[in-house]
Amino acid sequence: MTALFLRDLKLSIRAGGGALIGVLFFLTIVAVIPFGVGPDLKLLSRIGPAIVWIGALLAALLGLDRLFQAERDDGSLDLMLMQETPLVLTVLVKCLAHWTATSLPLVIASPLLGLFMNMDEAAIGATMLTLLVGSPAITFIGAVGAAVAVALPRGGLLVSILVLPLTIPVLIFGVSATYAAVEDPAPFLPPFLILTALTLFFTVIGPAAAALALRNTAD
Amino acid sequence: MTALFLRDLKLSIRAGGGALIGVLFFLTIVAVIPFGVGPDLKLLSRIGPAIVWIGALLAALLGLDRLFQAERDDGSLDLMLMQETPLVLTVLVKCLAHWTATSLPLVIASPLLGLFMNMDEAAIGATMLTLLVGSPAITFIGAVGAAVAVALPRGGLLVSILVLPLTIPVLIFGVSATYAAVEDPAPFLPPFLILTALTLFFTVIGPAAAALALRNTAD
Amino acid sequence: MSQTSLAISKFSDLANPTRFLALAARIIPWLAGITALCFAAGLYLSFATEGDYQQGETVRIMYIHVPAAWLSMMCYTIMSVSAIGTLVWRHPLADVSAKAAAPLGAAFTLLALVTGSLWGKPMWGTWWVWDARLTSVFVLFLMYLGLIALGRAIDDPSKAARVSAVLILVGFVNIPIIKFSVEWWNTLHQSASVLRLDGPAIDPEFLRPLFVMAIAFTLLFFTLHIMAMRNEIWRRRIAAQRRLAARMANREEQT
Amino acid sequence: MHLTAENLAARRGEDLIFANISFHLRAGEALVLTGRNGSGKSTLLRVVAGLLRPEKGTVILRDGEGREDRHPGEASHYLGHRNAMKNELTVAENLEFWRVFLGNPGTAGLPVEDAAEAVGLSGITHLPFGYLSAGQQRRIAFAKLLVAHRPVWILDEPTAALDASADRLLAGLIEAHLAKGGIVLAATHQPLGLENVQEMKMTGFAGVDQGVWG
Amino acid sequence: MHLTAENLAARRGEDLIFANISFHLRAGEALVLTGRNGSGKSTLLRVVAGLLRPEKGTVILRDGEGREDRHPGEASHYLGHRNAMKNELTVAENLEFWRVFLGNPGTAGLPVEDAAEAVGLSGITHLPFGYLSAGQQRRIAFAKLLVAHRPVWILDEPTAALDASADRLLAGLIEAHLAKGGIVLAATHQPLGLENVQEMKMTGFAGVDQGVWG
Amino acid sequence: MTHAFYVYASYGFAALVTVAVTLWTWNDGRARRRELASLEAAGIRRRSARAGDGQ
Numbered sequence A, B: 001m002t003a004l005f006l007r008d009l010k011l012s013i014r015a016g017g018g019a020l021i022g023v024l025f026f027l028t029i030v031a032v033i034p035f036g037v038g039p040d041l042k043l044l045s046r047i048g049p050a051i052v053w054i055g056a057l058l059a060a061l062l063g064l065d066r067l068f069q070a071e072r073d074d075g076s077l078d079l080m081l082m083q084e085t086p087l088v089l090t091v092l093v094k095c096l097a098h099w100t101a102t103s104l105p106l107v108i109a110s111p112l113l114g115l116f117m118n119m120d121e122a123a124i125g126a127t128m129l130t131l132l133v134g135s136p137a138i139t140f141i142g143a144v145g146a147a148v149a150v151a152l153p154r155g156g157l158l159v160s161i162l163v164l165p166l167t168i169p170v171l172i173f174g175v176s177a178t179y180a181a182v183e184d185p186a187p188f189l190p191p192f193l194i195l196t197a198l199t200l201f202f203t204v205i206g207p208a209a210a211a212l213a214l215r216n217t218a219d
Numbered sequence C: 001m002s003q004t005s006l007a008i009s010k011f012s013d014l015a016n017p018t019r020f021l022a023l024a025a026r027i028i029p030w031l032a033g034i035t036a037l038c039f040a041a042g043l044y045l046s047f048a049t050e051g052d053y054q055q056g057e058t059v060r061i062m063y064i065h066v067p068a069a070w071l072s073m074m075c076y077t078i079m080s081v082s083a084i085g086t087l088v089w090r091h092p093l094a095d096v097s098a099k100a101a102a103p104l105g106a107a108f109t110l111l112a113l114v115t116g117s118l119w120g121k122p123m124w125g126t127w128w129v130w131d132a133r134l135t136s137v138f139v140l141f142l143m144y145l146g147l148i149a150l151g152r153a154i155d156d157p158s159k160a161a162r163v164s165a166v167l168i169l170v171g172f173v174n175i176p177i178i179k180f181s182v183e184w185w186n187t188l189h190q191s192a193s194v195l196r197l198d199g200p201a202i203d204p205e206f207l208r209p210l211f212v213m214a215i216a217f218t219l220l221f222f223t224l225h226i227m228a229m230r231n232e233i234w235r236r237r238i239a240a241q242r243r244l245a246a247r248m249a250n251r252e253e254q255t
Numbered sequence D, E: 001m002h003l004t005a006e007n008l009a010a011r012r013g014e015d016l017i018f019a020n021i022s023f024h025l026r027a028g029e030a031l032v033l034t035g036r037n038g039s040g041k042s043t044l045l046r047v048v049a050g051l052l053r054p055e056k057g058t059v060i061l062r063d064g065e066g067r068e069d070r071h072p073g074e075a076s077h078y079l080g081h082r083n084a085m086k087n088e089l090t091v092a093e094n095l096e097f098w099r100v101f102l103g104n105p106g107t108a109g110l111p112v113e114d115a116a117e118a119v120g121l122s123g124i125t126h127l128p129f130g131y132l133s134a135g136q137q138r139r140i141a142f143a144k145l146l147v148a149h150r151p152v153w154i155l156d157e158p159t160a161a162l163d164a165s166a167d168r169l170l171a172g173l174i175e176a177h178l179a180k181g182g183i184v185l186a187a188t189h190q191p192l193g194l195e196n197v198q199e200m201k202m203t204g205f206a207g208v209d210q211g212v213w214g
Numbered sequence F: 001m002t003h004a005f006y007v008y009a010s011y012g013f014a015a016l017v018t019v020a021v022t023l024w025t026w027n028d029g030r031a032r033r034r035e036l037a038s039l040e041a042a043g044i045r046r047r048s049a050r051a052g053d054g055q
């Protein structure tokens, strides 16, 4: 399984020059935003956490849809399906590798972005923490979509309908936990705990559902 | 050429999720922002156009990186490179098909989002108009990245990094034209005309550069 | 084998890296020496001149900020010219030049960004604003990094060179945006006061150290660029010889 | 060791591709499937490998002791039309991955270099897989069968794109596997050059099945 | 019509794959490339098709009147290792697309149904391409050559995955093309069953090239 | 903070960056030269050098 993890990591790093890419991508998005909203620093720092979260969502989605399709196209998926190791485990490891390659660098870089967006320390810390806890959920949800994409070669529409709406709760609790940490009245813990619960839930459901879909692949 | 247009349209609807993925991604962004800004309707309506534009920009990126990679993987690219029809034209048509499948639905859905963001009629109209005029430029710039991605084993983030900085001028003029339409002092026409000029400029430069890159990556 | 290498030696006359290496070996010491002298003079001048009545001591930041900003744009221009050389004439030195320039450009852009920030805090009261000039420079920085990453992601050097060349050329649109951003949008940043059509609008008191520093930075850039090009040529030569050695070894084993 | 298929039937889309296929292979035996294009050879192999659910019938692998009845998928190597290798990774990285991923700690296979040597490509394991020629890619895909041990080999046109010398090389490797008590199931259009094998000719299209709706 | 290659040399990565390859084909003539795996057959075909820049040498197609000298790429069909078909579209949609995309208004090819008929697969044009068996996919890829007319055919292992009857079918189609004054350039490991063809054996690896850096 | 701080910070950072880039380039060159020397020692010579030997 470590072999699979390392291979997937290598693949995503070979593809684009390394972990820095994720960070660079994020930086680019953040550089684009102020052009849209205008250079109002107060406003920027207020929408900052939401922007960082949306950036993380987009980064996780780019390339996620080919998580299993690439394996199917070159025939590796067949061999993985035939193994004794439970398929759920294989899916889980692939998801973790994807998360490590694309989302983790973002989590690590998020303080830097917070600075750019003029956020204060508490907000930066909260963003980083919620991202760390919440972003795996996005990957796991995406994995279900990726598996469905393999099972139904013409199911493009279904995948998007499946994945994006499911990520909305994660996004909402992630962002609201961050704001709760900054603005006094709202307590931080409840939304954060819900976010944690969501991640745990999808850690179990996501790979299981993905494995189920893969087993039922059309051919 | 119509044949190519129709084929690409068909493909992105059957396989890529086409129209819906962009709109859904868009909806996701719009659903999350209010959590960031809080329920302040005035503020929402102020940053509304910017958010819609940024959403359109990010949504256009989804799937763009495989515009030519998919053709390379099944060998179709070879045949396209061999034709007498100028490669620029082929690229242009593929871009138009991609735009029709992903960006046009966004343009059509933008009034709905405008309503969500509490924008008034003038702002909604202006957003829709500027999106219609400006979004092709994004696709054409993206095509350059997609052509470069053919040289890479996998696309993904690197392509977006190369592309996003170049889209900033489009974003700036798109948003500022929208604001100009709403707020009285600033005239609407100058930024709008610049936006149009930008789109025309990239309609020429984008496919030409993409064709050049494709010719140079063939092996 | 012998006839093929004969045929290929004709190619190498077209663009001779060996000649470049000889030339570089001759001029690098001179360039380095003059650069050091210019820096000494420039540093002396920049601390000897009076401070500005408005900006006080901080005006001295100008003497590095402005040259660094100029160089960040000049470096990209040089890369664009090299890109044309790669695409049109397929000159092998052109792609070496573009590849060697990218990290230098990134360094100078970083310098301009950081010194600008350090200047902005006392002058504008903030480290960073998202105005057109500042952001376009930031975008330039990102583009340098993106190009470096792209160069690493493609392992066939000649393919990498051609693909990067296309992107460099497309990215060139950013340079006029940086240059004219202060005129097209009203921003916090100073508008052009030295490089103007109707002559500089700056007190010669400040102009003198600025020019000396600009020359020093430019010379530094060229020194480093030539050195980096030489390194890159060596790197490719080593790779070619390694491959040759491996093949020779294989041949001997087989026979 | 026995590989037994009984009354297999499989369906693609709505059509029944074949029905009532049975065979029985003992350790050291090979079965070669032949037949026209689209006659269902690949389909049968995928059913045996457990990648496709049969419409009817069973496939069972019995251990030497006749004790354990299990599905042969887990004890098989499957070499399909596609090579299951990543273009971006080098040959050595690809093979090493499969060696670790497929390997049981107990029954080890060959080291990567030896496997590449066995298919006649020892010099190029440092190249990215995507740089190889079609035939070289196929040979490396075959080398994958050597890096981890599996008693059953399921081969779908193993010699596609191979030159004559590689054909002989592969035939030798298959014979060696049989000699060690393995089982081989192969589909092919050209004679594989093996001695002492059963042959089965697929005919294709066993008739439209009315299914539960008819 | 004449297809002339003079002193071709090509490079893959840093190695010279072949050097000094010349041939001359008149209308109605065919050249078959043979040679070991990795000997450069596919590389040569890609050079002739204009998909790979030769290191040295030229390929020229002269019109019957000897007037027009142009690169053969535009006047050629190229059938590579990959089929250039979309799995998501049906066979008919795929073929129809290539018919319109490749077709010159002047010289029309066969309608889609006839082309499928010619490769022996008239019944299944409504299926998505991805559902076909390997051999059926290859046949459809070949049918692509029939839906639009091109004087030069460049074929890279056209008979891979085909059964014996399809081999004969294809040989017949190629002969017909030659009889109409076409030119065929094919790489293969198995005899194509054509009469009256030139043959060229590729040897591979023409030496390490130090390039300009050495 | 005094203005002098910003001035010295700028000059300090500029010195840092220029020195770092220079050293990096220099070191890279030295490493390459060493590799070339070791190749030479292993008996692998450039084509032009071999031609010069009269080979």
Ligand code: HEM
Pocket (backbone or CB within 6 Å): C062, C065, C066, C069, C070, C112, C113, C114, C115, C116, C117, C119, C120, C121, C123, C124, C133, C134, C137, C138, C178, C179, C189, C190, C191, C192, C193, C194, C195
């Ligand atoms: C991070 C922030 C900054 C960046 C990225 C930046 C960037 C640039 C660039 C690219 C130039 C060259 C423009 C040209 O040649 O036309 C420039 C010039 C200049 N900058 Fe900045 N700058 C920044 C902050 C500042 C600050 C805070 C000041 C002072 C208040 C300043 C003063 C100047 C001056 C006086 C020039 C020379 C203008 C000329 O003569 O053309 N800059 N800067």
Ligand SMILES: Nc1ncnc2c1ncn2[C@@H]1O[C@H](COP(=O)(O)OP(=O)(O)OP(=O)(O)O)[C@@H](O)[C@H]1O
Pocket (backbone or CB within 6 Å): D127, D130, D131, D132, D133, D134, D135, D136, D161, E012, E013, E014, E015, E017, E035, E036, E037, E038, E039, E040, E041, E042, E043, E044
């Ligand atoms: N980028 C590359 N770097 C190094 N070598 C390469 C590269 N690309 C291809 N090659 C080598 O080029 C050689 C020629 O490959 P080619 O595909 O032309 O062979 P072929 O004759 O078609 O073989 P086959 O019969 O297997 O199809 C192969 O040895 C291959 O390993």
Ligand SMILES: Nc1ncnc2c1ncn2[C@@H]1O[C@H](COP(=O)(O)OP(=O)(O)OP(=O)(O)O)[C@@H](O)[C@H]1O
Pocket (backbone or CB within 6 Å): D012, D013, D014, D015, D017, D035, D036, D037, D038, D039, D040, D041, D042, D043, D044, E124, E127, E131, E132, E133, E134, E135, E136, E161
């Ligand atoms: N989803 C589907 N719907 C209908 N028919 C299908 C579907 N999938 C596959 N088929 C058909 O199943 C048949 C069997 O295909 P299979 O790949 O098993 O053939 P094969 O014997 O391996 O042929 P080849 O020699 O060409 O590899 C083919 O005729 C194919 O068209």
Ligand SMILES: [Mg+2]
Pocket (backbone or CB within 6 Å): D041, D042, D043, D156, E133, E134, E135
């Ligand atoms: Mg088959």
Ligand SMILES: [Mg+2]
Pocket (backbone or CB within 6 Å): D133, D134, D135, E041, E042, E043, E156
């Ligand atoms: Mg080949």
